[in-house]
Amino acid sequence: MTTIFTVHGTGASGPEEGDRWWQKGSVFEKHLRELVESEDGTLLFRPTVWDGANSENSRRIAAHKLCGEMLQCEGKKESYCLIGHSHGGSVASSALLLAAQKRKNLPRLARWVTVGTPFINSQKAFFLFARLGILRKSAYISVFQACLMSFVALLGYGGTATQYVYIGILIMTPLLLFYLAMWFTLQTRDFIYRPKVKRLADETFRSRWIGLFHQNDEAIDGLKSVKGLNIPFFAENFAVPSLLFGSLFVLPLASLYIASSESLMLYIFKNFAPESTFNYFLSVKRQNLGGRQAIGSRPNLTHVKRCASL
Numbered sequence: 663m664t665t666i667f668t669v670h671g672t673g674a675s676g677p678e679e680g681d682r683w684w685q686k687g688s689v690f691e692k693h694l695r696e697l698v699e700s701e702d703g704t705l706l707f708r709p710t711v712w713d714g715a716n717s718e719n720s721r722r723i724a725a726h727k728l729c730g731e732m733l734q735c736e737g738k739k740e741s742y743c744l745i746g747h748s749h750g751g752s753v754a755s756s757a758l759l760l761a762a763q764k765r766k767n768l769p770r771l772a773r774w775v776t777v778g779t780p781f782i783n784s785q786k787a788f789f790l791f792a793r794l795g796i797l798r799k800s801a802y803i804s805v806f807q808a809c810l811m812s813f814v815a816l817l818g819y820g821g822t823a824t825q826y827v828y829i830g831i832l833i834m835t836p837l838l839l840f841y842l843a844m845w846f847t848l849q850t851r852d853f854i855y856r857p858k859v860k861r862l863a864d865e866t867f868r869s870r871w872i873g874l875f876h877q878n879d880e881a882i883d884g885l886k887s888v889k890g891l892n893i894p895f896f897a898e899n900f901a902v903p904s905l906l907f908g909s910l911f912v913l914p915l916a917s918l919y920i921a922s923s924e925s926l927m928l929y930i931f932k933n934f935a936p937e938s939t940f941n942y943f944l945s946v947k948r949q950n951l952g953g954r955q956a957i958g959s960r961p962n963l964t965h966v967k968r969c970a971s972l
Contacts, residue, residue, distance in 0.1 A: 664700030664741045664772075667728065668709050671748030675714035684709050684747070700741065712753065721749060725756035732757065736770050744774040751779025751873075762863035763856070775872045778879050790841065793848055802840065804916075809837045 668684035676682065683690040691707045699705060710731065712724030728744075735742045746754040754774055761768055787793050791802060812833045920926050 663702060663704040663706055664743075665706040665708050665735055666694065666698075667731065667742060667744045667754075668707070669724070669728065669744065669746035669750030669753050670709070670711070670714065671746075671750045672716045673714050674747075674750075675711060678709045678711060684745075684750070710750075710753070716749070721753050722756060724753045725760055728753060728757040729760045732761065732768060732771065733766065736766070736768060739770060741770050741772050743772045745777070746775070746779060747777045748779060751776030752781065755779070755781065758867045759859055759863050762866060763859050767866050771867070771870060773870050773872055774867065775874065777874045778876065779873070790845060790848070794844060798844060802844070805837050805840045809833050 668690075670676075670682070670684040674682065674684070676685070679686045681688050685691075686707055686709060694707065695705060708731070710724065710728050712727065713720050732742065732744075744754045744757075746752070754776065758768075758774065791799065794802060813830055
């Protein structure tokens, strides 16, 4: 059995069956069945449906889906080919990049055909923060703010330079761990930016590629021209949702409110802080304020509140 995967372009999503070229029951499928046959006579027409949004993220999600379907054919040792129109070809290209990342040379892939596909060479932003989504950016700001506020707050307790260095390292550890977690998470998502993966995909799949396009193709020529344009069609803040931008600071402001609330902080320390942490900060507080409370047990909340007000 041979499978033909069809991948539609931007704005062309819909059900698997219909009269569009990539759908089952279309004129295109009829002509394919008249002109193409598989080794055993069985030809499967299989549309790859995705949301069709003009979004790199949407195309990556579709690429993961298509790559999974190709690997299924590889597991069954069935031949297959890909046909992608416009950004459907971009989806196919990203799927092959993903296969190259997984060290899959896809021996059962006969051909992959792109029709009027504008291949875009994306570049990865240098700073990690620029590559994060809204929720992750908000979490990043919150963790950084919490670490910074904790360090500044501890400066008031006094201590030696060595103690400050130790406390600084201890407080910045969560930020470092969060940074590393985000970095490792994005490594899988940003596979298309790796030069090694691109070279491997080029060496493995270029010989099986058939690219069809017209010299006056609007999408391809239009995207070529955009690179040389420097026309401010819209203001920089045009169509930027204020709520979306403000959502970056929801978690930081919430953590700031908690940190500045004496009752909430006392509740957190009372129920979640280790006993050793209480003992350490209480001993430093007693040295600075002349308190006499014994070390080795939880502090009296009234006493702590009175010390905080001083």
